Amino acid sequence: MERSVVYVIPIRSILYKLGLPFFGLLLMLFLVTGCEQGEAGTGVQTGGQVGTPQMEKAAPAVDGRFTADEGESPESRRIVLGFSQLGSESDWRRANSLSIQEAAAEADIELLFENAEQSQEKQFEAIRSFIRHKVDVIAIAPVVQSGWEPILLEIQQAGIPVLIMDRMVEIGDPSLYVTFIGSDFEEEGRKAGKYVLDKLRNVPGPVAVAELRGTEGSTPSIGRGLGFREEVKAREDLHIVLSEQANFTYEEGKAAMKSFLEQKGREIRVLFAHNDDMALGAIEAIENFGLRPGKDIYIVSVDGTRKAFEKMVEGKINSVVECNPLLGPILMQAVKELMAGRTLPKRIVTPESVYTEVTAEREVANRKY
Numbered sequence: 001m002e003r004s005v006v007y008v009i010p011i012r013s014i015l016y017k018l019g020l021p022f023f024g025l026l027l028m029l030f031l032v033t034g035c036e037q038g039e040a041g042t043g044v045q046t047g048g049q050v051g052t053p054q055m056e057k058a059a060p061a062v063d064g065r066f067t068a069d070e071g072e073s074p075e076s077r078r079i080v081l082g083f084s085q086l087g088s089e090s091d092w093r094r095a096n097s098l099s100i101q102e103a104a105a106e107a108d109i110e111l112l113f114e115n116a117e118q119s120q121e122k123q124f125e126a127i128r129s130f131i132r133h134k135v136d137v138i139a140i141a142p143v144v145q146s147g148w149e150p151i152l153l154e155i156q157q158a159g160i161p162v163l164i165m166d167r168m169v170e171i172g173d174p175s176l177y178v179t180f181i182g183s184d185f186e187e188e189g190r191k192a193g194k195y196v197l198d199k200l201r202n203v204p205g206p207v208a209v210a211e212l213r214g215t216e217g218s219t220p221s222i223g224r225g226l227g228f229r230e231e232v233k234a235r236e237d238l239h240i241v242l243s244e245q246a247n248f249t250y251e252e253g254k255a256a257m258k259s260f261l262e263q264k265g266r267e268i269r270v271l272f273a274h275n276d277d278m279a280l281g282a283i284e285a286i287e288n289f290g291l292r293p294g295k296d297i298y299i300v301s302v303d304g305t306r307k308a309f310e311k312m313v314e315g316k317i318n319s320v321v322e323c324n325p326l327l328g329p330i331l332m333q334a335v336k337e338l339m340a341g342r343t344l345p346k347r348i349v350t351p352e353s354v355y356t357e358v359t360a361e362r363e364v365a366n367r368k369y
């Protein structure tokens with residue numbers, strides 16, 4: 001079982017006001033809290049603590065790197081981070097890339113950034129180039145969960161610590177990475193399911209649900225699908241009658257929704273889209289078909305982008321489960337803590353909300369992505 005630590009991401013303005021040292025303190029505080037939770041007999045894994053095989057492997061690599069660097073002390077040289085981003089398929093992803101680039105500049109970390117355009121093979125190439133560059137730390141946002149063990153072993157053999165960010169990898173040996181920073185995707189799916197049950201509680205069945213799934217084999221798509229199903233099974237006359245993989249993109253979401261409507265038309269009462277971009281594409285398809293998104297077909301999606309909020313204000317999306325892409329500051333802080341020889345928790349979860357058409361109006365102006 002994984003140890004979960006909830007960490008509140010301070011927004012940029014707070015960071016500026018309070019200064020980075022405070023942010024460091026905040027993170028340390030939360031790390032300490034996390035450790036205490038892990039030790040308090042909760043049955044959760046404490047793999048990231050000092051003295052575990054996890055950190056024993058990561059620490060010498062970090063130290064070795066410093067001493068190998070022609071006499072420079074850790075303080076006198078910039079940390080070099082290689083980051084393998086999986087693509088630029090959605091607004092979430094673009095916001096995520098920007099957040100990482102900005103946070104690296106702010107933290108004075110040298111960032112080698114590679115965009116793999118949805119190809120795991122390209123991620124491997126990027127990672128091998130980071131190894132050749134002898135970077136200090138490698139961070140990966142993996143496009144799919146499977147197939148990572150060999151490349152992670154290569155990185156481990158090179159003595160470079162790995163941070164997994166956003167999506168997870170499916171591996172047998174947890175010592176191959178230091179920490180996983182990202183959302184609880186099953187929880188996001190459950191939140192979407194809860195909303196659907198609530199919204200339709202007075203609507204007589206049967207209720208036909210259509211689902212637009214994200215990239216096949218990716219952590220968010222697997223988790224959101226599972227969590228949603230777990231929740232909606234409470235209503236026996238609700239069925240997921242259509243489900244298609246639309247890769248988290250606007251265009252594929254639009255095409256899949258068009259085909260759903262051609263198959264089942266008005267029968268569809270609910271659309272669960274695994275992200276906003278697919279929901280926005282689906283809205284166009286629904287309107288082209290002559291139906292009213294948000295009314296004839298209720299829509300719930302995940303992410304919480306500004307564009308989705310605007311559609312919620314118009315009543316065309318009914319609810320959005322938030323998934324926060326602004327992971328740059330946490331990632332950079334984790335890199336610094338790691339390089340300073342500190343222990344990181346094995347799992348860092350980002351807290352997230354749910355918004356509905358009722359709350360959208362007052363929130364839309366606050367959206368940062």
Ligand code: GYE
Nearest residue numbers: 089090092093220248275
């Ligand atoms: O929800 C989607 C993006 O991995 C959490 O990927 C991320 C997902 C996000 O393309 O919009």
